[in-house]
Amino acid sequence: xxNRIPDLLxxxxxxxxxxxxxxxxxxxxxxxxxxxxxxMPRMKGWEEMREQARELRLHTLxxxxxxxxxxxxxxxxxxxxVFWARDAGExxxxxxxxxxxxxxxxxxxxxxxxxxxxxxxxxxxxxGIHPVETDLGEYIVQLAGETPSHLIAPxxxxxxxxxxxxxxxxxxxxxxxEVKTIMGVARKxxxxxxxxxxxxxxxxxxxxxxxGTLVLVTNEGNGRLTSFLPPILVSILGMEKVVPRLADLxxxxxxxxxxxxxxxxxxxxxxxSPPRGPHETRGPQEFHLIILDNGRSSILGxxxxxxxxxxxxxxxxxxxxxxxxxxxxxYGATYTGPMGAVLSPLLSELKNHDSLPHASxxxxxxxxxxxxxxxFPDLLIGLRQSQVRxxxxxxxQSLVFSLWxxxxxxxxxxxxxxxxxxxxxxxxxxxxxxxxxxxxxxxxDLPPPAPRTFRDLWHxxxxxxRG
Amino acid sequence: MSAMGEAVxxxxxxxxxxxxxxxxxxxxxxxxxxxxxxxxxxxxxxxFLLFRDCLEFAGGQAHRAAxxxxxxxxxxxxxxxxxxxxxxxxxxxxxxxQVLSEFGVEWLPPLTLSPSNAEQGIPxxxxxxxxxxxxxxxxxxxxxxxxxASRPGENLLIASLSSIHVVLLGIDQLVVTLxxxxxxxxxxxxxxxxxxxxxxxxxxxxxxxxxxxAIGAHGPMEVHVIVISS
Ligand code: SF4
Numbered sequence: 001x002x003n004r005i006p007d008l009l010x011x012x013x014x015x016x017x018x019x020x021x022x023x024x025x026x027x028x029x030x031x032x033x034x035x036x037x038x039x040m041p042r043m044k045g046w047e048e049m050r051e052q053a054r055e056l057r058l059h060t061l062x063x064x065x066x067x068x069x070x071x072x073x074x075x076x077x078x079x080x081x082v083f084w085a086r087d088a089g090e091x092x093x094x095x096x097x098x099x100x101x102x103x104x105x106x107x108x109x110x111x112x113x114x115x116x117x118x119x120x121x122x123x124x125x126x127x128g129i130h131p132v133e134t135d136l137g138e139y140i141v142q143l144a145g146e147t148p149s150h151l152i153a154p155x156x157x158x159x160x161x162x163x164x165x166x167x168x169x170x171x172x173x174x175x176x177x178e179v180k181t182i183m184g185v186a187r188k189x190x191x192x193x194x195x196x197x198x199x200x201x202x203x204x205x206x207x208x209x210x211x212g213t214l215v216l217v218t219n220e221g222n223g224r225l226t227s228f229l230p231p232i233l234v235s236i237l238g239m240e241k242v243v244p245r246l247a248d249l250x251x252x253x254x255x256x257x258x259x260x261x262x263x264x265x266x267x268x269x270x271x272x273s274p275p276r277g278p279h280e281t282r283g284p285q286e287f288h289l290i291i292l293d294n295g296r297s298s299i300l301g302x303x304x305x306x307x308x309x310x311x312x313x314x315x316x317x318x319x320x321x322x323x324x325x326x327x328x329x330x331y332g333a334t335y336t337g338p339m340g341a342v343l344s345p346l347l348s349e350l351k352n353h354d355s356l357p358h359a360s361x362x363x364x365x366x367x368x369x370x371x372x373x374x375x376f377p378d379l380l381i382g383l384r385q386s387q388v389r390x391x392x393x394x395x396x397q398s399l400v401f402s403l404w405x406x407x408x409x410x411x412x413x414x415x416x417x418x419x420x421x422x423x424x425x426x427x428x429x430x431x432x433x434x435x436x437x438x439x440x441x442x443x444x445d446l447p448p449p450a451p452r453t454f455r456d457l458w459h460x461x462x463x464x465x466r467g
Numbered sequence: 468m469s470a471m472g473e474a475v476x477x478x479x480x481x482x483x484x485x486x487x488x489x490x491x492x493x494x495x496x497x498x499x500x501x502x503x504x505x506x507x508x509x510x511x512x513x514x515f516l517l518f519r520d521c522l523e524f525a526g527g528q529a530h531r532a533a534x535x536x537x538x539x540x541x542x543x544x545x546x547x548x549x550x551x552x553x554x555x556x557x558x559x560x561x562x563x564x565q566v567l568s569e570f571g572v573e574w575l576p577p578l579t580l581s582p583s584n585a586e587q588g589i590p591x592x593x594x595x596x597x598x599x600x601x602x603x604x605x606x607x608x609x610x611x612x613x614x615x616a617s618r619p620g621e622n623l624l625i626a627s628l629s630s631i632h633v634v635l636l637g638i639d640q641l642v643v644t645l646x647x648x649x650x651x652x653x654x655x656x657x658x659x660x661x662x663x664x665x666x667x668x669x670x671x672x673x674x675x676x677x678x679x680x681a682i683g684a685h686g687p688m689e690v691h692v693i694v695i696s697s
Contacts, residue, residue, distance in 0.1 A: 024677075027677070027678060028678050031678045032678075052499065055496055055497075055499065056498070056499070058495075058496040059496035059497060059498050061488065062488055062491060062493045062495065062496050063488065063493060063498075064484050064488055065481055065484045065485040065488060068481070068484065069481065078659070081473065082473070083473050084473070084477045084480040084481075086475065086476070086479070086480055086483075090475055134685070135675070136673045136675040136676070136684060137673075137675035137676075140675065140676075153674070153675065153678065154675070155675050155676070156675075156677075156678060158676075159677060160676050160677050163676055179676045179677070179679050179681050180681060182676060183673060183676075183681050183683070183684060186684075187683070187684065187685060190685065191685070194685075195589065195594070211653070211659070211660055213660060219671070219672050219673060219674075219684070220671055220672065220673045220675075220684030220685050220686070221627060221671040221684055221685035221686030222684070222685045224623075224627055224663075224665060224686075225627060225685055227663070228617075228623065228624075228627065228663055229589075239484070244498060245501055246649050246653060247501035247646065247649050247650065248501055249645070249649055250501070250644065250645040250646035250649055251501070253645060254645065261674075263525065263668075264521060264524060264525065264609070264610050264611065264668070265525070265610040265611075265612060265645070265666065265668045266668070267525065267667065267668050267669055267670065267671055267672055267686070268665060268666065268667060268668075268671075268686070269612075269665070269666040269668075270663060270664070270665050270666075271660065271663070271664040271665075271666075272662065272663055273659070273660045273661070273662055273663075273664075274662050274663075275662065276617070276620070276662045277659070277661060277662055279618055279619060279661075280617050280618065280619050280620050280661060280662050281619040281620045281621065282617055282619065282620025282621065282623065282624060282663075283617050283620055283662040283663050284662075291480075293480060293483065293484070297483040297484050297487045298487070300484065300487035300488060301486075301487035301488055301489070301490035301491050302487075302490075305491070
């Protein structure tokens with residue numbers, strides 16, 4: 001999908017004029033904000049914890065090679081396989097080959113942004129393998145043939161009537177628009193899939209280097225069924241998600257969950273150290289961990305490495321005034337909202353996401369809620385700067401800014417520009433008809449220039465001398 | 468088996484990461500010791516009250532049974548005449564098996580359980596259970612969680628697949644913080660963590676349709692934890 005500024009604007013305009021979508025975004029983001037606000041009084045020492053988590057995540061990134069190799073050793077000691085995938089193609093190829101070797105046709109899958117990132121479902125389908133999404137929101141999105149619109153509420157853009165319609169079409173019977181009924185249908189259908197699937201695919205919220213343990217954080221219970229019932233388990237780990245020690249999970253879970261859903265802890269937190277051990281009668285007998293780079297190593301060690309500390313809680317999306325207007329799909333990328341505006345353009349060089357750092361007002365609300373204190377306005381401004389340095393800024397924009405800085409970097413020229421503005425004000429449609437930046441100006445009210453400038457008044461008061 | 472994972476080019480992968488992190492000073496961010504509150508928190512009955520409050524916040528229910536009579540009464544209310552009951556016989560607090568038997572639960576493991584018959588699929592006594600009863604390794608007061616491990620695994624199946632999950636826990640099995648649990652659990656398994664350690668906090672839920680909270684997505688619709696004096 002092309003993602004230049006005009007494309008972003010076009011999708012955003014469409015989203016803004018869709019009143020059902022506007023209501024849905026409003027409703028979902030305000031709910032999630034409320035939930036977070038309600039749990040905060042229970043979370044003592046929050047600011048201190050954010051600071052500690054930021055240090056822990058930055059430390060981990062600074063030693064990422066060591067922690068990843070430790071993780072590999074632990075997983076292999078237990079009899080798991082580790083595959084290092086440099087990009088999306090290598091990761092999907094590995095899974096497809098494994099599935100065909102094991103003659104897997106149908107498999108179950110948990111919600112995972114990293115599988116969205118590598119386009120796993122599409123590649124599997126093209127090779128005759130059918131993945132079933134088992135998270136209710138993702139299942140809805142999959143049946144509708146769409147992509148998720150929020151990190152933790154992937155289907156919030158659908159009303160229950162729309163969901164009922166999608167289900168009715170899929171199951172060939174009329175299903176009423178009641179949440180309970182719809183859930184019951186999904187539960188029954190997916191229960192059968194869990195019990196029959198020869199392979200489960202999951203992402204991972206964290207991976208503990210010390211013990212070789214993956215951490216899955218879910219509410220519905222699909223994660224633990226996907227990772228426990230099928231005989232083969234494949235987990236894909238964005239390589240930045242490694243954690244040094246088991247004991248570090250307390251801090252990270254205490255930040256992640258309240259920020260994401262406003263719960264104290266999600267219903268299920270599964271610590272997975274597959275495959276099953278000698279004293280165990282259940283759990284996968286074969287385990288493959290895929291460690292994914294896909295552009296992360298080029299962010300690491302650079303000026304934007306902070307974005308790799310992200311826990312994917314979604315809090316920054318819920319407070320972002322831009323996200324609240326345009327929703328997830330307008331970004332045209334896997335990762336959306338403030339974290340996506342930084343991560344998406346850095347991750348994939350192939351798809352051009354240069355417009356995304358501009359989808360922000362730089363208000364800083366995201367940095368305020370972020371549980372790992374990612375310095376958002378700095379990163380967004382830095383990305384815009386680097387675009388200008390690389391000559392990626394549109395010609396008109398560069399011209400305007402060069403003219404502007406030339407004009408205003410000297411007091412005489414500044415004074416001249418003020419006189420000019422006053423003289424031509426009526427011609428500029430009272431500040432609404434600017435050449436070149438008409439799009440920008442049409443949504444804003446520029447105050448008319450004062451009849452007399454501050455400098456004029458100053459000189460008048462203090463005599464005409466120009467000392 | 469080789470000591471290294473597979474890759475189109477594993478060493479290239481690691482080298483990429485290494486050269487990236489070597490560009491920054493590794494010393495700039497020290498690894499602090501894991502952050503834990505060590506004040507112990509509330510003890511005894513107060514710890515139970517914290518647990519109850521937090522489990523209720525998560526949508527589950529905590530009960531306190533100081534003796535067999537009370538346990539019988541609470542179980543009677545939860546079971547409420549249902550007859551497809553299954554229980555995992557290990558890890559239960561002392562003296563509770565007798566009471567459970569009075570309700571006619573089907574006991575797992577049957578004497579013949581072995582890894583080979585586990586391969587025959589999941590018994591209908593589990594997939595069709597209305598009420599599934601298990602013990603747990605620990606309860607975590609500040610999150611309202613119970614912790615179960617796949618030793619051997621049937622207990623986790625019961626916890627995942629039955630409609631109502633009932634956990635029996637001794638009051639001395641309650642710890643205060645998640646951090647306490649992350650220290651206690653590995654200490655119980657010096658030979659390494661079991662394949663699956665599950666923290667369960669209340670009933671399964673989803674808010675994926677119009678953000679309205681609905682209970683019972685893929686797991687139990689009710690979770691009861693009965694805390695027993697030993
Ligand atoms: S950037 Fe921060 S607030 Fe946004 S999803 Fe990541 S961790 Fe959450």
